[in-house]
Amino acid sequence: MSKAPRTAIVPTREEDYPEWYQQVVKAADLAENSDVRGCMVIKPYGYTIWENIQKNLDQMFKETGHRNAYFPLFIPKSYFEKEAEHVQGFAKECAVVTHSRLEDDGAGGLKVAGELTEPLIVRPTSETIIGASFAKWVQSYRDLPLLVNQWCNIVRWEMRTRMFLRTTEFLWQEGHTVHATREEAMEETRKMLDVYATFVEDYLALPVIKGEKTPGERFPGAINTYCIEAMMQDKKALQSGTSHFLGQNFAQASQIKFQNQNGVVEYAWTTSWGVSTRMIGALIMAHSDDNGLVLPPKIAPEQIVIIPIYKNDEDKKAVLEYTNSLAKEIKSLLYNDEKIRVLIDDKDLTSSERSWFWIKKGAPIRIEIGPKDLANNSVYMGTRTREPNEKSSITREEFLRNVVTELEQIQNSIYQKALNFRTNNSPNIDKTEDFFHYFSPINAEKPEIHGGFAHSHWCESEECENKIKEDLKVTIRCIPFEAIEEAGKCILCGKPSKRRVVFAKAY
């Protein structure tokens, strides 16, 4: 006889991590696969998380002087071909519009018609189409810096997709900026990486490593790519944001030129940077547990859910009155400079069913209110970061006095847990044998269980990087900004190295 599952999510993380992920997405009602190849549907609860991400990031972009704009979805093939490395990087996975209408096929159906003279690429990223506008907008050093951002949808024809992490269509923001000097462009590239790191750590409660990509991992056409890397619970890395220093490559491709203060016309310096709905995948994989989603309060659609409990009409009236007045008092409090988001769940289900519903959806605080609480002027509270049954009764007054602090503590504890997990899985490794052992599957049936983030030396050769990638499916996630300069030997070839880099398997 099989035992009843002891967790809300089946399978557990340990049993089957990839399938656990899909089940968490499903149980929290975040998204679903569509019939359109590789495209997902972001359901209302998942989209609200995206709205919270957008709202806060957008404010950070505006505070750093950026303004939003909107550019065409379609990129003429000829634009796309302007930057050689760039087109090579995206040509293999792009949706191409070739026709402009459907017409009767004479057999009761429709066939494509109106062939275009030039095919249009559905944007996989917008450097070339935005560059065409920037070339018109920038004439003089007085027009610089030009700091623009776009929130939009993007299409990359991925062969293996997974909700939020890798989909054919996804939502993102792409910042595009133009500067008069190399230094200013580099400063912008680094500044926006800092904005991403601050956001991911403060809002998503996810510690990140900031660093530089190796030449082989750069954005196609970039001089330098910087990234933030986070550790998931299967110890794989997930790149959560990138910022590219494009040098003058795209300025030359798009002819973005300006007259400098001495009257000389020169090419400008550009940057681009982006984060996407992939961040929601990171959020899920880093914090959730075997009972479902765990959401940091700052980003949760509902921060507090109140579950009224009653058995008859008389109780119902009194309980709902108490619940409504409590909700009103909670809403008058500010957490993270916003009114606390509170929801009363009065659905026709048992209190246990409603409680589990919100556990699976990751609501940070749950409150149950029954007739007894009215009598005692108390609330019965549980939090998502404690065990489902670990609930306690406190006075209403005490609850209201402490609830903001409680939310802050939940936010911090989620971050701390993720940080501890990363710290405990981030060894310095110096011997080749140890390195290979560290990344070799412990159990052949569970190839996803492997080491973590190995901080090891690397000789900076593409050969060693590629050999490790081929042998172990391990990549250099980044050369951390914080890496200390120290003498060492390449983990593979033994040649001298000046600093450790982060090796890991990755999404």
Place this chain on the structure above:
Amino acid sequence: MSKAPRTAIVPTREEDYPEWYQQVVKAADLAENSDVRGCMVIKPYGYTIWENIQKNLDQMFKETGHRNAYFPLFIPKSYFEKEAEHVQGFAKECAVVTHSRLEDDGAGGLKVAGELTEPLIVRPTSETIIGASFAKWVQSYRDLPLLVNQWCNIVRWEMRTRMFLRTTEFLWQEGHTVHATREEAMEETRKMLDVYATFVEDYLALPVIKGEKTPGERFPGAINTYCIEAMMQDKKALQSGTSHFLGQNFAQASQIKFQNQNGVVEYAWTTSWGVSTRMIGALIMAHSDDNGLVLPPKIAPEQIVIIPIYKNDEDKKAVLEYTNSLAKEIKSLLYNDEKIRVLIDDKDLTSSERSWFWIKKGAPIRIEIGPKDLANNSVYMGTRTREPNEKSSITREEFLRNVVTELEQIQNSIYQKALNFRTNNSPNIDKTEDFFHYFSPINAEKPEIHGGFAHSHWCESEECENKIKEDLKVTIRCIPFEAIEEAGKCILCGKPSKRRVVFAKAY
């Protein structure tokens, strides 16, 4: 010798209305045409207007119980074909993705490759793709109503495009809802039309006529289409929002079924409703004048612009100090429940140049601050709704005391002006001869100058509707909800009619 232009916009509305429109868009730096056929670039100032529209409309949608979600950009051809009238309505103007990559053409270029087994339509509207999800989400009457909205981009392959008014790609929101009964769906359809009307009148300061479309003007596949119609300054109508009662047509096409309270499975009732970046076109064409854009304060990116004026460093320091403290005080005031949006324009241009810059961009209030104002503790103020030179000096204290009221008055006066214009150009016409005369060009060289909104009787026949359309290019904009029931005769055939409808030329 030609006279210097006496207006900031050349040509004026009277000289060439369509060209005046393009020049206003350009002078205010709202948008530009791209090289991609029919696609526009929405520049930061134009996009900020869209953000203000989005923010306020989105709040109204949420207050009426709707939640945002996101569905795929691509619609498989087979989905699209499910509703016969629907596909007929959109097949002639849709972008079709047929390939998934580009590859070397052997001649140094790239050719399309990876042909798809089924072509994908870039969404011209999302009823069919959203219907596929709704069919999964709706099982029982307990799942209803389902109230969803999507903010996204849309592609319709238009042959003649004009910025904001008609472009191949545009931004919009599309609401999609599912209900258990015809009555509830109808109520939703009308409720959302009311939301649109309230928003357009309160925020865009644009009076609208709410009404029903004639059968020939309905959304393809809808049982009924309701609309709001506004009058532009060339007296043409612009449809500014539509709300569709879809009956069970799309529920049948997508198999959206539910078990009702009696356990019987039946088809659901659906609605859809949308507004787009076209509203920005309406805003421009309804309120702007021969000096450029006129923006209602509620929607203006900057509600107040302060122009500091100084001639030397000593003055500069004092003037900027005064300006900054004034801006700070303004920002502490609330207008329409938000902090007043104020900008200090300290660009290296003359005060007159800066003043005209903001006149063309439609900033509601301009303030000039020079050393004299510091001495008098005053501000020198002009508004966009008064003449450019009609400025007055008032004390700083008086300004701060009255500025919120001033913004309210500007908002109201813009609305009143548009309402008066419409009232003065909305006659009841009862004689066929008068009707034809009313819509005939007064001047053969200016065919755009014509009547206005004729309120006339119509026999409800498609024949008369089509004949008028062919002869005069005049359409029935709507059958107004407020039309009084009265006996009359069809303006064309003389047959009996029960109410007047609105005839006009339209965008």
